[in-house]
Amino acid sequence: SLFGSGEDQRDEAQRKEDEMVLLLKKAKLSMHRGQLQAASGFLHQAVVLAHQNHNNQAIIYTYSLMANLAYVQGQLDSAEKLFKAAMSFMLAGGTPQDDNAVIEMSLKLATIYAEQNRAELAEHGFRFCTESLEAKLEKHKELQEDEKETRLLLGLCLDSRARYRAATLHLKQAGQDYLDALNICLQEQGETHPQTLVLMSDLATILDLQGRHDDALVLVQQAVDLSRSAGHPDQHVLLGNLAGILLHTGRMDDSVRFYQEALHLARQAGDQEAVERIQEGLREVKNRRNQERTEDGKEAAP
Template structure:
């Protein structure tokens, strides 16, 4: 009972020095310093009281002499640690919400509900920026660009593809990365539909030449026994080259450059046959209107 009364007296004296708990929150460093000094100054007074059993007295000295600072440190950690934890929880909540919005957008696009998809994507890109998730920003901009393209909003699609590419390049993605080339091809196609002949030709040329150089480098580096991953990348790159040639052939045919268009169609056909086999449904058959899927 005597020890309990002394403990209450110590707590009252300690709290009276701080004035209020809010003051502790505003001045955590001062509170920590004061708590240590208070515990030290009170430890002798507490242990000097007659408490039954020397073992209990020794135990109280150990706790009161060294535990006060630990308790205040734990309190400070819990106060500021909870703030960091709240931030992490909020970031995770936004990421989960963003993923759900992207899933809804893709489902809406699949169902042909393009207006709803656009709304979901605009919400998702805001969350992607708030969480500084560059991969999500790039992915969302790409979906928004494709959606704008199929809706015939070519100017918006152009801006969105450029925005996605700028984030990719700023993040260290090489210019000859297949994802960058694919977006460049879409830009070239947009320029072709906008009758921007010079930009379209430049875009198609950039895509085809970049991929051809990349394939030559792969051939030199890989040797005779490439790994499964290296072989998959080589095949993907070559099929992308075939797609670029096919797209350029369509553009050249539309501008009545028929000889050049025919050569591009033939090169695209050869690549597709070599990589996919002659019976693959995507093989281009140069009959009729040049394409037969």
Template structure:
């Protein structure tokens, strides 16, 4: 469960769904997950490039660029006729792979300084041997590491460096891997309060993916192979992640109508591609309910969050306490204080069982808010 929470925090340091007025958490995607660029491994946070959770945020059905790059490293990229040179090249490539494995293990253990050291050794060796695939993958990991350490400007430079190598190598600008990195850059700009760059980045991602999907629709039936269908699904799920990420960004800037539209579209994608009871479908239902609640549409929000909670109980959703906390907050806003307390307490128990201290703290804040509401009601009645 700790690993899940780490991955969720990748795309933003706040989560994308609120628990009550104090904002129990805004569930991040991370982002979780429509797709993943690298393996979600870190201590306090994940080094996953565009991920959210070990079982969600749409990642399961998305081909990962990290997997492609890692597979490329498994084969020698050198073809010299000189056996000694070939052996030396293979040895250096093996050294790169070993350094990357050590870096990823260090990230998993939360040993970020050690991970940084291994990655710097790996990138030096990758440049020395002109191993482009290794350069791209290592820059991606370095960018993730810089991101989780709060070094946003450094992370920006490293992501751009990785993208530059990909583009110069012939990767199309609308390739899903480029879009994924562009999405990460957009989230970085959002955190740096560079609104114009963030807006441009999110727009590039969504428009690029929508255009690709339109092209797929125009393909003749005989050209819609299994491979093409897999690419279509991957692209659509990545579009869902982009919409989800932009919804959180827009909500943070109080652009609630736009956020609601993005959440609704992301939810539609998840329902169609992942199913009605998929964990991420339920998360997005909760996110959308949060926006409706913030807009004062409490009855609509309550219907939606009730559906999510009911389905989460039936499916054994791993984070029922998150959904229950959201519902408790909405009930609080409708004035149903006793029902709110009941769900907050249930959520608190589940959060403690899950070892989710962040949720525990925030749920307790929600309970304090209920207490204030009760006191205000008594004072008004007495007055």
């Protein structure tokens, strides 16, 4: 079948392509069901076929899925290598360095470095992401292009950097990043959007840590009121935060009341991590009350 060889090769390539698409579908379904081992197996098979067919798009897509999978499994070293591989294929294929997809991966890398306490790389990564996006938005402004997606990505970068800065106790810079992220979210998503409310609450936490308890209280109270009107899915998180800030301002009864409401909602939502945090808060209220009683007792003693 000398004449059919070209056709056979095309058929073979098509067969590999179909098989790869099927493997990627199976991988996504497995990830959705939480069967991460199975997903990983399907992706490893898919990436081999993508390479055999020299399908650059598929290679990039598969590597980024593998990288995300490694990341959620806490395999940070593999996630780092896979994100870098995906990025190098993108850049080699002519994708510009300030493309949103490239920046999203750079942000994931920065987050990985932050979790590994590789401070210099994390700082550099976050700065690359925010500065690239700000420059791009500046350029877009002159062209008057639609930039919602780019602005939201900038908000995400600022939010991630704020969390990193808060964790390393750079509170002033963290506060600035949260404020900038909040302003973007307010502008693009509106004041009742879940992300807006979480950012309000996070900014309140920073103000609280800086000792600005009254400012923190006003902001977190606003977030809670808006979340009640909007039926926010993470309302228990906001209420727990409000309760914590009330505790720091010495309003024990109010603190307990909101902690208990938060506890009820957290249990309903099945958010075990939040339940433990709230119980920890209630223990802190109890300790603080005992402390005050002891001090009152000492003062009352002749």
